[in-house]
Amino acid sequence: MSKPLELEDVTGAACCAPLSGPALGEAEAAELAKVFKALSDPVRLRLLNMIASVEGGEACVCDLTGAFDLTAPTISHHLKVLRQAGLIEGERRGTWVYYQVIPDKLTRLSGLFALPALTSA
Amino acid sequence: MSKPLELEDVTGAACCAPLSGPALGEAEAAELAKVFKALSDPVRLRLLNMIASVEGGEACVCDLTGAFDLTAPTISHHLKVLRQAGLIEGERRGTWVYYQVIPDKLTRLSGLFALPALTSA
Numbered sequence: 001m002s003k004p005l006e007l008e009d010v011t012g013a014a015c016c017a018p019l020s021g022p023a024l025g026e027a028e029a030a031e032l033a034k035v036f037k038a039l040s041d042p043v044r045l046r047l048l049n050m051i052a053s054v055e056g057g058e059a060c061v062c063d064l065t066g067a068f069d070l071t072a073p074t075i076s077h078h079l080k081v082l083r084q085a086g087l088i089e090g091e092r093r094g095t096w097v098y099y100q101v102i103p104d105k106l107t108r109l110s111g112l113f114a115l116p117a118l119t120s121a
Numbered sequence: 122m123s124k125p126l127e128l129e130d131v132t133g134a135a136c137c138a139p140l141s142g143p144a145l146g147e148a149e150a151a152e153l154a155k156v157f158k159a160l161s162d163p164v165r166l167r168l169l170n171m172i173a174s175v176e177g178g179e180a181c182v183c184d185l186t187g188a189f190d191l192t193a194p195t196i197s198h199h200l201k202v203l204r205q206a207g208l209i210e211g212e213r214r215g216t217w218v219y220y221q222v223i224p225d226k227l228t229r230l231s232g233l234f235a236l237p238a239l240t241s242a
Binding site: 021030034036045046048109111115 | 139140141142143144145147150151153154155157158160161162163164165166167169170171173174222224227228230231232233234235236
């Protein structure tokens with residue numbers, strides 16, 4: 001359970017197997033549950049959507065904050081939760097932080113819900 | 122926000138667009154957040170995994186309960202949450218309830234995290 005960086009590797013060992021695949025261990029389930037907890041908030045989902053869909057792949061926190069009727073600290077909190085879940089990463093350049101999704105994490109979540117049985121049918 | 126059945130159609134209008142696609146509306150984000158809240162528990166994730174991976178596609182609640190060091194009512198509660206999130210459905214036959222995943226729902230969640238930009242690159 002070491003945290004080498006601010007980001008936790010939340011998908012870890014459970015990353016690549018679909019739910020319809022091998023048994024999910026307790027530790028892996030706990031890690032994945034944290035990711036889904038991060039996603040269980042409408043504002044965070046909309047933030048992730050905005051970051052994932054922005055042209056150029058990178059969203060300035062200044063643009064994200066303006067889209068919600070929420071204070072900057074509240075938006076920052078939500079972004080931090082997404083970051084700690086390993087879904088996005090941010091880079092400060094000058095005044096602002098710029099966020100982008102971590103494609104591998106989204107792809108792993110996509111794979112989690114994949115139903116291989118249907119593709120091989 | 123009508124609930125025609127016990128199951129809510131939680132993926133609804135937001136079902137098919139990926140997070141990297143069109144803007145996610147407030148209502149759709151709220152519905153999806155509920156699904157992820159259902160998934161934000163390790164026991165529920167393991168239950169979903171067991172149901173999704175069971176041979177024959179159908180899991181008896183009697184088998185699910187035995188796999189956890191939890192009481193039957195607790196397992197039942199977790200199954201109810203998954204059911205209300207539209208992830209599984211159950212059918213009572215005789216003494217037991219048999220559960221199966223709702224493939225469309227899992228596929229929609231898989232699509233939510235898909236990154237179309239990568240597949241077209």
